[in-house]
Amino acid sequence: MSKNNDNQNLAVIDFIKSIYSKDKFIPLHEPRFKGNEKKYLRECIDTTFVSSVGKFVDQFEEKIAKYTGAKYAVATTNGTSSLHVSLILAGVEKNNEVITQPLNFIATCNAISYCSAKPIFIDVDKDTMGLSPSKLKSFLEKNTLIKNKKCINKKTKRVIKACVPTHSYGHPCRIDEIKKVCDEYCIFLIEDAAESVGSFYKKKHTGTYGQIGAMSFNGNKIITAGGGGCIITNNKVLAKKAKHLTTTAKVPHKWNFNHDMIGYNYRMPNINAALLLAQLEKLNDFIDNKRNLAKRYEAFFKNADYEFFKEPKNSKSNYWLNSIILKNKHQKDKFLEQTNSRGVMTRPIWTLMNDLPMFKDAECHNLNNSKWLDERVVNIPSSTTL
Numbered sequence: 001m002s003k004n005n006d007n008q009n010l011a012v013i014d015f016i017k018s019i020y021s022k023d024k025f026i027p028l029h030e031p032r033f034k035g036n037e038k039k040y041l042r043e044c045i046d047t048t049f050v051s052s053v054g055k056f057v058d059q060f061e062e063k064i065a066k067y068t069g070a071k072y073a074v075a076t077t078n079g080t081s082s083l084h085v086s087l088i089l090a091g092v093e094k095n096n097e098v099i100t101q102p103l104n105f106i107a108t109c110n111a112i113s114y115c116s117a118k119p120i121f122i123d124v125d126k127d128t129m130g131l132s133p134s135k136l137k138s139f140l141e142k143n144t145l146i147k148n149k150k151c152i153n154k155k156t157k158r159v160i161k162a163c164v165p166t167h168s169y170g171h172p173c174r175i176d177e178i179k180k181v182c183d184e185y186c187i188f189l190i191e192d193a194a195e196s197v198g199s200f201y202k203k204k205h206t207g208t209y210g211q212i213g214a215m216s217f218n219g220n221k222i223i224t225a226g227g228g229g230c231i232i233t234n235n236k237v238l239a240k241k242a243k244h245l246t247t248t249a250k251v252p253h254k255w256n257f258n259h260d261m262i263g264y265n266y267r268m269p270n271i272n273a274a275l276l277l278a279q280l281e282k283l284n285d286f287i288d289n290k291r292n293l294a295k296r297y298e299a300f301f302k303n304a305d306y307e308f309f310k311e312p313k314n315s316k317s318n319y320w321l322n323s324i325i326l327k328n329k330h331q332k333d334k335f336l337e338q339t340n341s342r343g344v345m346t347r348p349i350w351t352l353m354n355d356l357p358m359f360k361d362a363e364c365h366n367l368n369n370s371k372w373l374d375e376r377v378v379n380i381p382s383s384t385t386l
């Protein structure tokens, strides 16, 4: 059906307002607190355990490990600190290179930069919005050689230490294929699973394919700690190191302050873990609700000119943020303008990392799909419905 664009945009706005049964401002994503949040928070305050000591951190770590099927989980202050520590655990050092996708939230590239390493940008697949394993492989085949189990970039002579793909907007990328390529080229795989808590690929939770998965529990994510993050891994040594590094590298002792390396104060406070534990208890409800919302969007957009982004094959997505694909940049800009000026919050996909001033000189390889998506993708309101 081909309607005039203005009418079409107004129909989308009406539909979104009807979903949320309100005429006031509709945010892109807002948290819901319907469970034990107040109870657990009150317990923190009543017992005074609001900070670095308390039972909620341990309880959360145990439960998220169980939920994801990872052997170990280490809670942190946010997703960015999880990524930072993951890169340190991967051995990323000054002047190493780290492969990632240009279509991404800034946190991944920030974390790479904290290690004084350089990002290399490889394209995404159109149907996942996540790193493309075939493009990764063709880049590595042409541009690298393996020496002493290290992957060397022939052009820069630098070591490519790690690869950080993202499960964009909660949709799993082809992570099993990416893992295979990384193994073949001796590259440490860290999954940016910040947005994909509750998303599964081939029945395995995202973040459990790589050596490490990093999650975020920021206020806009599917479950929130206010601010928080988590590292998941099946490797005991990495888990122990992660705990050590995120807790100021303190050597356990009844009273002495001994630290055996430069550590970080990246531990999640107990009060954040209390909120998060209550949220985790609701995660499956949130996912059911969001998958149902996605179905309604999908049905609506079948009769519209805009394409609704569906979960990739072989995956069960948490549909954290719903996306639509417009026909071109002009249509996208018009849609953003009309929705936002009428109280329906929508956002374009992230500016490509290689278009930001800090990364404009980074190595890039054939970013056609990223550019295509960058011109067309818009996120639409995705909070759970009441």
Ligand SMILES: *Cc1c(COP(=O)(O)O)cnc(C)c1O
Residues within 6 Å of the ligand: 077, 078, 079, 080, 081, 104, 105, 107, 108, 166, 192, 194, 195, 215, 216, 217, 218, 228, 229
């Ligand atoms: C939110 C997010 C992060 C960072 O998480 P914070 O908790 O905000 O530091 C990292 N990567 C992606 C893809 C994200 O969406």
